[in-house]
Amino acid sequence: MTDKFDDDIPAIVGWHKDSYPFVCVLMLSDTETSIGTETLLKKGNGEIIGTPNPSKGKAVVLQGGLINHLAPKPLGFTERITAVTSYRAKNPMTKDCSVLRSVKPEVNFGSNFNTFYPDWVNYRMKLVAEKCELIKNEIEKEANEGKTFRKEDWMQSLKDLENYVATTWKEMVVTNEEYARAL
Numbered sequence: 001m002t003d004k005f006d007d008d009i010p011a012i013v014g015w016h017k018d019s020y021p022f023v024c025v026l027m028l029s030d031t032e033t034s035i036g037t038e039t040l041l042k043k044g045n046g047e048i049i050g051t052p053n054p055s056k057g058k059a060v061v062l063q064g065g066l067i068n069h070l071a072p073k074p075l076g077f078t079e080r081i082t083a084v085t086s087y088r089a090k091n092p093m094t095k096d097c098s099v100l101r102s103v104k105p106e107v108n109f110g111s112n113f114n115t116f117y118p119d120w121v122n123y124r125m126k127l128v129a130e131k132c133e134l135i136k137n138e139i140e141k142e143a144n145e146g147k148t149f150r151k152e153d154w155m156q157s158l159k160d161l162e163n164y165v166a167t168t169w170k171e172m173v174v175t176n177e178e179y180a181r182a183l
Ligand SMILES: [Fe+2]
Pocket: 016, 017, 018, 023, 064, 069
């Protein structure tokens, strides 16, 4: 359908990264008579690859927060409707690259200010509490086992924690450019 490096692909949703680390894309449309309904991914070397061609009821999970991807406009299509659900890793120590980009209520009027922001802050603070508990328990355990205190490692863990809290409020900042674009 396209050259391996072709950037000029007719798209329903153009090249982008999602705001959340993982997404599950569930195909709701009947794709029997369409060609090119797969989600396209751009690899690190610029090569474009497609997910297996989805049929109605099939889903793919991808690292949408890290990998540029595109929803092409299929040939012979009548519609391409998908349900997209976002996820983050369950393990609180796994990197969570969530950002708010285009989903902030101030720039996306589908996001409700009074439910979106409390949900955002609450899930982040729940993770912070879990991260603190894990760090505390591990340090205690290693001390009880008589191990040498891993100063550099724990300093890094604390820096990561600090950055995670900082990202939580920084992502809520709305720039003048974002305000202007939303108007
Ligand atoms: Fe996406």
